Amino acid sequence: MFNLKPIALVSGTVTCAVGFFLFIPLIVEIIYESESWQSYAVPILLYLIVGGSLVITNRNVDLKISLKEAFLITVLSWLLLTFLCAVPFLYTEVNLGIVDALFESMSGVTTTGATTLNNIESLPKGILIWRAFLQWLGGIGIVVIALFILPFLRIGGMQLFHLEGDDPYDKSLPKMSSVIKRIFIIYATLTITLIFLYYICGMMPFDAISHSFTTISTGGFSTYDSSFAFFNNDKILLVAIIFMILGSLPFLVLVQTSKKNLFAIFRDHQVRVFILILLIAILLIFYFANNYIDGNYLNKVTAVSFNTISIISGTGYVSDNFENWGNYASVLFLILMFIGGCAGSTTGGLKIFRFQILFKYINLHLKKMLKPHSIISTISNVGPGLGPIIGPDGNYAILDSYSKIILIATMFLGRLELLTILVILLPSFWKD
Numbered sequence: 001m002f003n004l005k006p007i008a009l010v011s012g013t014v015t016c017a018v019g020f021f022l023f024i025p026l027i028v029e030i031i032y033e034s035e036s037w038q039s040y041a042v043p044i045l046l047y048l049i050v051g052g053s054l055v056i057t058n059r060n061v062d063l064k065i066s067l068k069e070a071f072l073i074t075v076l077s078w079l080l081l082t083f084l085c086a087v088p089f090l091y092t093e094v095n096l097g098i099v100d101a102l103f104e105s106m107s108g109v110t111t112t113g114a115t116t117l118n119n120i121e122s123l124p125k126g127i128l129i130w131r132a133f134l135q136w137l138g139g140i141g142i143v144v145i146a147l148f149i150l151p152f153l154r155i156g157g158m159q160l161f162h163l164e165g166d167d168p169y170d171k172s173l174p175k176m177s178s179v180i181k182r183i184f185i186i187y188a189t190l191t192i193t194l195i196f197l198y199y200i201c202g203m204m205p206f207d208a209i210s211h212s213f214t215t216i217s218t219g220g221f222s223t224y225d226s227s228f229a230f231f232n233n234d235k236i237l238l239v240a241i242i243f244m245i246l247g248s249l250p251f252l253v254l255v256q257t258s259k260k261n262l263f264a265i266f267r268d269h270q271v272r273v274f275i276l277i278l279l280i281a282i283l284l285i286f287y288f289a290n291n292y293i294d295g296n297y298l299n300k301v302t303a304v305s306f307n308t309i310s311i312i313s314g315t316g317y318v319s320d321n322f323e324n325w326g327n328y329a330s331v332l333f334l335i336l337m338f339i340g341g342c343a344g345s346t347t348g349g350l351k352i353f354r355f356q357i358l359f360k361y362i363n364l365h366l367k368k369m370l371k372p373h374s375i376i377s378t379i380s381n382v383g384p385g386l387g388p389i390i391g392p393d394g395n396y397a398i399l400d401s402y403s404k405i406i407l408i409a410t411m412f413l414g415r416l417e418l419l420t421i422l423v424i425l426l427p428s429f430w431k432d
Helices: 006-023 023-031 035-058 069-090 098-109 123-142 143-148 154-164 176-199 205-216 234-247 253-255 269-292 298-312 327-336 352-370 399-413 419-425
Strands: none
Touching: 006 023, 006 035, 006 069, 023 035, 023 123, 035 069, 035 123, 069 098, 069 123, 098 399, 123 176, 123 205, 154 176, 176 234, 176 253, 176 327, 205 234, 234 298, 269 298, 269 327, 269 352, 298 327
16 A cells, blocks of 8 residues: 655645745746736635745655555646646736646646647736746656755666666766756846846846746746747847757766866767757758748858757747748758757656667667677657647647646646656555
8 A cells, every 4th residue: 555644745845845836936927017916825825824834744654655645646736736727827916727727737848838728928927037037946856846945765766867867977976966056046146147147138037037947947937928939039049049059968977067077968978869869950941941931141150049949848939930931941840849858857758868778679679680699759849730720830729628627737747758647557566
């Protein structure tokens, strides 16, 4: 049988955390003197009471969780976080229905970037910062958050980390808590740096903060319907390119990179393959799309690079309608949607190392065929789709509720990469 106490403790901690996080949009609404701040007060109070009760009730329990419970906690934490974070979309001026609110919340915490909202720039500032913060939170991953706020889950915590950061890098740091701390320091430092760079390149402070949250997390939510096309600023695009790439790299390798060892990250084979794929994709798309893009040579290279890294990283920002770049470019963008960043990064989709494993397996199989005696998705968490409805200039608002429910499920499956969900669906999982 499952031990429900650690599950209750994790659920209570997640609930309390969301309650504290809701102070962010509350404070923003107060700063901008909006009446919407009242919509956050009740959820904050409710979450802190309920979550606090669960934590207090189970805080003195000797907690050791099994592998089964670790899987279950991972899945339930994501689902609980999604439901809790959907409430502001229901009771603020956005006034979404239940399905649309869950869609927006799931898109945020999974960093998919798909949206059902229109006229985004007219929405209250609180809900805009809330959407952005959800992606920032989802970017680092609920698993890392659980490890950070629940350091006493030693064995289970390690299992949870492997479920999300599925690439077993050699860990040079002696304690997992130290690893998590350094990851957060790097993540926060990159975010703050990005805010400053966006601001000096021309963004207003609110836009700089919101877009820094959704860039480093490779999430893609913007404060404008037209995304980065609104700014019409190549400097901003160049900054975004750099930080989308950084968000696509494995954070455990970034942790191991120091001033004395600045190029350690490029010794990682997965990183080298990712950069190679990115460069080839940019060159190919530029070749096919060059004649369809306005501006000088630098404008064209910047536009192609920005939209390519946005798609391959699963960020989903757009600066141009790349469907107008010709059929060949559109096909290449479709292919890139299947490729994610590196394992252990904030990106969604299939990770680079999965393709490496596949090609190594094929290579080995071919060698065995030659010398028989000599001694493995469409759910990629990108955001924008292709076509006249949900393409770069559209969104998902027009779809019916059933379609949105299916997409909510696929975003969830895509973020946990199917295997975590499939494990708990096996009958043997529920047996002693």
